[in-house]
Amino acid sequence: MNSLKNLSVFFLLLLIFTNPIVLSSSSSTTRSTSTNNIDYSFSFLDSTIGNSLNSRPKNQSKSTAEKVPSSTGCEVWTKACSEAVLALARRPDTVTWLKSVRRKIHENPELAFEEVKTSELVRYELDKMGIEYRYPLAKTGIRAWIGTGGPPFVAVRADMDALPIQGTVILLFQPAEEAGNGAKRMIADGALDDVEAIFAVHVSHEHPTAIIGSRPGALLAGCGFFRAVISGKKGRAGSPHHSVDPILAASAAVISLQGIVSRETNPLDSQVVSVTTMDGGNNLDMIPETVVLGGTFRAYSNTSFYQLLQRIKEVIVEQASVFRCSATVDFFEKESTIYPPTVNDDHMYEHVRKVATDLLGPTNFRVVPPMMGAEDFSFYTQVVPAAFYYIGVRNETLGSIHTGHSPYFMIDEDVLPIGAATHAAIAERYLIEHG
Numbered sequence: 004m005n006s007l008k009n010l011s012v013f014f015l016l017l018l019i020f021t022n023p024i025v026l027s028s029s030s031s032t033t034r035s036t037s038t039n040n041i042d043y044s045f046s047f048l049d050s051t052i053g054n055s056l057n058s059r060p061k062n063q064s065k066s067t068a069e070k071v072p073s074s075t076g077c078e079v080w081t082k083a084c085s086e087a088v089l090a091l092a093r094r095p096d097t098v099t100w101l102k103s104v105r106r107k108i109h110e111n112p113e114l115a116f117e118e119v120k121t122s123e124l125v126r127y128e129l130d131k132m133g134i135e136y137r138y139p140l141a142k143t144g145i146r147a148w149i150g151t152g153g154p155p156f157v158a159v160r161a162d163m164d165a166l167p168i169q170g171t172v173i174l175l176f177q178p179a180e181e182a183g184n185g186a187k188r189m190i191a192d193g194a195l196d197d198v199e200a201i202f203a204v205h206v207s208h209e210h211p212t213a214i215i216g217s218r219p220g221a222l223l224a225g226c227g228f229f230r231a232v233i234s235g236k237k238g239r240a241g242s243p244h245h246s247v248d249p250i251l252a253a254s255a256a257v258i259s260l261q262g263i264v265s266r267e268t269n270p271l272d273s274q275v276v277s278v279t280t281m282d283g284g285n286n287l288d289m290i291p292e293t294v295v296l297g298g299t300f301r302a303y304s305n306t307s308f309y310q311l312l313q314r315i316k317e318v319i320v321e322q323a324s325v326f327r328c329s330a331t332v333d334f335f336e337k338e339s340t341i342y343p344p345t346v347n348d349d350h351m352y353e354h355v356r357k358v359a360t361d362l363l364g365p366t367n368f369r370v371v372p373p374m375m376g377a378e379d380f381s382f383y384t385q386v387v388p389a390a391f392y393y394i395g396v397r398n399e400t401l402g403s404i405h406t407g408h409s410p411y412f413m414i415d416e417d418v419l420p421i422g423a424a425t426h427a428a429i430a431e432r433y434l435i436e437h438g
Contacts, residue, residue, distance in 0.1 A: 080432045085362040088431070092424035101419040104128070115179035118143045125176050136174075141188035145176040155437045156198045170434060173198070179379075184339040186382040199437070200351055201389045202429050203380045204422060206414060208406055210395025213421040215359040216371035217392035219352040221303035223345035224275075226377030227312060228335055230297040231256070231319045235328040237292040246290040250283050252326035253294040256319045257281070260298075263314050274311060275301040275375055301375045303344050345381040351390035354436075358429045359392075363421070394422050 077084040091097065104124070113121055122143045129136050129147055136147035149172035156173060175194050179185030195201070210216055233253050238246025257278045264274050278298040283291045300315060302308040316332045323330035334341065359368045371393060383389055396403050398415035405411045 077431070077435065080361075080435055082361065084432075085358075085428055088428045089362060089421075089424040092420035092427065094420075097423075098420050101423070102416050105416065105419065115185065116142045118178045122176070122178075140175075140192040140194055141178055141185055143178040144185065144189050144192070144194070145174075146194055147174040147176070148172060149174075154197065154199070155434060156200075170438070172430065184342070184379050184382065186379040187339060190382060190386060195383065195386050198387050200348075200433060201383045201387050202351065202355065202426070202433075203378075203383075203389070203391045204426055205378070205391065205393055206396045206407070206418070207393035208395075208397050208404055208412075210369065210371075210393060210397055212395050212398050212403070212415040212418050213363065214367055214369060214395035215355075215363065215392055215425060216369040216395070217347065217352055217355055217390060218370050218373065219347055219349045221344055221346050221373050222371075222391055223373070223378050223381065224273075224301035224303055224375045225305065225308040225344040225381070226299065226301050226342045227308070228297065228299050228340050229312075229315055229332055230295065230335070231330055231332045233294045233296070233319070233323045233328050233330045235290070235292060235294075235326075238290045240288050240290055243290060247327045248290050249294040249323075249326075249328050250291065252323045252328040252330075253281060253283070253296050255326065256322040256330075257296065259318045259322050260315065263311065263318065267314065268307065272307055273303060273373070273375075274307055275299070276311060276315065301377070303373060304346075305343055308344065342377040342379055343381045343385060345378050345391055346384055347390045348384070348388035351388050354433060355390045355392050355429060358432050359425055362425060362428050394418055394425065 077087075107124060108121055111120055113119065122138070122145060125145055126136065126138060129145070134147050134149055136145050138145045140146055152171045154170075156171065175189060177185045177189050177194070179188070189195075207216065231253075233249040233256070235247035235249035235252065236245075260276050260278060263276050268274050276298065277300070278296055280298065281294065281296040283294040296319075300308075300311045302311055312334060316334075319332050320330045356368060378391065380389070380391055384391070396414040396418050398404075398417075401413070401415050402411075403413050403415045405413070
């Protein structure tokens with residue numbers, strides 16, 4: 004099989020499907036509120052790569068096709084190998100195909116675990132390339148593979164455009180990244196079987212088109228939500244002594260929650276507790292029986308994250324009791340709304356940095372600050388060594404400046420071949436160096 008080309012195509016598919024941001028529409032649909040949201044995540048798992056850079060289009064001479072090393076030219080990775088991968092990804096027919104597939108998905112968004120048409124499209128493209136796969140995982144997910152089936156195995160979550168390989172490449176097309184913890188369900192269905200490392204890419208409007216950014220260690224926060232119900236005794240507002248006021252208890256709890264971060268945590272260990280809603284009804288002449296408040300909390304380590312969870316519950320329950328009320332706190336753990344922190348393995352981060360620098364030049368790689376956003380790729384990072392990185396899509400001329408959850412979000416499509424080449428090189432070079 005022409006694995007190099009297929010691997011590049013796969014990486015491009017993965018890039019298109021992976022990021023909720025990439026899949027957001029530039030129209031009025033947003034992934035967080037609209038019924039036209041898309042939730043996809045894709046991971047690519049690799050095995051031994053050897054003869055991988057000797058592909059060119061049929062009926063095209065060597066003089067007009069990209070110059071690629073011989074079948075033995077990339078047993079040790081060189082600059083020529085990086086250039087060949089980039090040339091394959093930038094080929095006009097590849098770029099045209101990439102844009103076409105991205106736009107199809109973009110125009111037909113589907114919600115978490117409802118990605119039926121998108122999954123059909125992925126399988127259609129896999130069938131055209133003669134690539135084997137297993138379906139379904141996590142309801143609409145797919146696990147595909149290229150190569151011999153031997154180790155080492157590396158996972159990559161991102162784009163779709165390919166290379167000739169010896170060994171095995173496993174690609175995961177994951178549903179429900181944005182909501183529903185699709186990664187967690189993919190893992191339960193065997194998506195990471197035999198995998199030794201995994202990589203993922205996410206578009207970023209904060210960086211110019213094609214700039215690669217990442218960092219070692221904590222990159223994205225763990226994220227959780229809470230909903231508390233504080234119960235008292237209903238009564239007339241003009242006779243407060245005949246009631247037990249849950250609004251007073253809730254107000255005290257909100258103020259006390261702010262002290263967790265400001266007074267109980269190390270100032271160098273960034274954490275967030277935000278109360279975002281409070282509801283006690285709308286009767287201006289009655290003290291309500293219950294007040295519901297809720298919000299979110301974030302931290303960069305599991306230890307800090309679960310300490311926050313414990314203290315949020317303690318503060319709300321105890322503050323309610325001070326005012327003769329009772330309280331319950333729900334963290335939606337059964338609904339799988341807790342995301343652990345995304346922490347890059349130092350060695351996997353260094354691999355991404357090295358590949359991106361060699362491929363695109365040192366000025367096109369940036370060490371980025373951690374962010375309080377969350378990603379369900381974090382579930383993969385808890386199982387195997389992993390690295391998550393960004394690729395910039397910011398282009399003010401095109402209007403590609405809005406965040407992924409904005410109804411005005413769009414991307415600079417010139418990023419697609421760059422993302423494909425980067426992801427392909429990350430996978431192939433890992434296998435060469437760890438085979």
